[in-house]
Amino acid sequence: MTTVPTFDELFLNCRSSAVHLEMRDGYMKSDPAFVDWSAGHRIDPAERWTDWLELVSRATHRGVEVRRARIVSEPVSDYIRFEYEVTDGLNVAAGEQVRWLPRRQATDIALPGNDFWLFDESLVLVNHFDGDGDSLEHEVTGDPEVAKLCASAFEAVWERGTPHEDYEPTV
Structure with missing residues (x-):
């Protein structure tokens, strides 16, 4: 019997690339960070997500290319505004490249039915x-x-997506 690797193990054993496609307009709305942000509190990603920052930073420092693409409805949901606002301090700070694609521009892309991570183009x-x-x-x-x-x-979305630093969410 083979054991299923944990997410951290997948990241730690990754050699060249880790790509993530997100296609939902909301995630874990009970997340304390989202709840605090919704209540108007400032969110410091370096304080909230130290484990994530360390995990991704370790991967990018050993040469793994980490990319994240997000397909979003516009006007964006509150949760996507939250994600957008923490992306610099969380994803980009850890070494990820991030792109955004308005859902209207994804109609002709064949997409899997679920969000996913793809490690080294094989797992x-x-x-x-x-x-x-x-x-x-x-x-x-x-x-x-x-x-x-x-x-x-992922590559089709990435090609059409707008780099995080150039994307302005429609609210």
Whole structure:
């Protein structure tokens, strides 16, 4: 019996690339950081997400290219505004490249049914969420056809996406 690697193990064992495609307009709305942000409190990513910053920084420092693409509805949801506002201090600060693609520009892209991480173009971590955006479970697959679909979808979104530093969310 093989054991399923944890997310941290996937990141730590990654050698060349880790790409993440997000396609929902809201995630974990009960997240304390989102709740605080919604209440008007300033969010310092370096204080809130030290483990994430360390994990991604370690990967990028050893040469792993980490990219994240987000397909978003416009006008953006409150949760996407929150993500946008913490992206510099969280994702970009850790070494990620981030792009945004308005959903209207993704109509002709073949997309998988779930958000995912693709490691080294061969191992896919599928994220399953409930209707409110809370994480249910992760599924890991090395199926070459799934990896090929995810890689193709990600690259199509990445090519059309706007780099974070140039993107202005429509509110």
